Amino acid sequence: MTVLFVTGTGTEIGKTVVTAAVAATALAVGASVAYLKPAQTGLRPDEPGDAAEVTRLAGYELTGVELARYPDPLAPATAARRAGRPAVGPGEIAEAAAKLAAVHDIVLVEGAGGLLVRFDEEGSTLADAAKMLGSPVLVVAPAGLGTLNTAALTAEALRARALTCAGFVIGSWPDDPDLAARSNLADLPVCTGAPLVGAVPAGAAQLTPEAFQRAAPGWIAPRIGGLWDVDAFTAVWSSII
Template sequence: MNGDEAANGTESTESSGMSGIDGVLFVTGTGTEVGKTVATAAVAALALAAGCTVAVLKPGQTGVGPDEAGDVDEVCRLAGPVHRVELARYPEPLAPDTAARRSGLPTVGPKRVAETVVELAEQYDLVLVEGAGGLLVRYDEEGHTLADMALATAELGLRPAVLLVAAAGLGTLNVTALSAEALRARRLDLAGVVVGCWPAEPDLASCCNLADLPASAGAPLLGVLPEGITGSPETPFQHSARISLAPALGGTWDAAAFTAGHRIDF
């Protein structure tokens, strides 16, 4: 990234093979525990492998004590040397706004997050911002959400894209459609959907969802992370990430072939 690009926010991660993503990716999900951290780590691993520098920002980490590892630490453990930033940490496993209120700790809002993203984007090729839970989870008393943080980032001149991490099975299509609609209503760019944890033995709904998720999202399926990707002693995480994420995210995964291979005929 050159100085001019850093100044006007037009740098691209073409060098990492992430076509269409301009260096800032907000990672949200259809809910909590759907694999956002694992997906963030997979994207980071491929960017690092392509020689990019990567920062990972968690605006509000909840459910973790002062000495415990948070999501940014997990990304580092899985992907390798990323720069880690956490703006707030609350011990109770709740939405950030609720956890802040109950703990008496300060909230974190869109302005601070956007300013942090801009600072990081000046220093790192790729900035990944992982939300807590789903897109419209509240971070402060005014009800600001991860979507507001992405909008505030855009207002500062960057072009953030959003990645939606979805659960695999029955129930995911509705939340995917709702999340995509909320993004469209705010004119935020949904880059695509990644299934965070693809079961070893996928059921009928999971298999059908491969074809239906892109329709519900109005955006492509950009990856399917297999169950066990975080703990396979035989397969390095970076290799698993490469074969599980689509070329738009720097991998080799083929959505059409995977979907066809899991089609269940009548």
């Protein structure tokens, strides 16, 4: 799994923190890790973006790369058009990821919003870049009500494009999960046909980097390098349904 694409079922659901957790987990065992953000939207040139946040949380050994930045908080294609700047296409994303993969053990490519968000005027998406490299896609989903539908749709879109789903990670597991969140632990794999491979606790980004790095392997399943036990986690929370 040299290049892993990270997407979500929507926006503001914890993709960046999950990506940082995967990066920290890999760095903890001595792997060299690069993070690629193809298009950062909604920030001024002088503001720290997702690459800076992943580097802060996971560790400064990480190589962070951002290909383009646009000021409006919109889909990359729209934000690029409004800014009068070139869009970032799938070929450029795949080429940058491949170059990083040549000198790193793992490359994490974090998209913007969901899987089919448009990156250019041709309607290209993160899925197209992943397809070019034959890379798996990790999907981040919220914990509660509404997750099953958007997760199933994302999984279906991946299958339609013959892309491998590396699994689903819950981007922000609440301290006091409601019935929907607890039920989703068992229902997500059934509805998506893909494994649940992690759960990052709510507020993880507020930890110190040192505490984040120590805890991260416990949030990520062994199939993507961590120690998280999905059966034990599900058994604990399902027992109180």
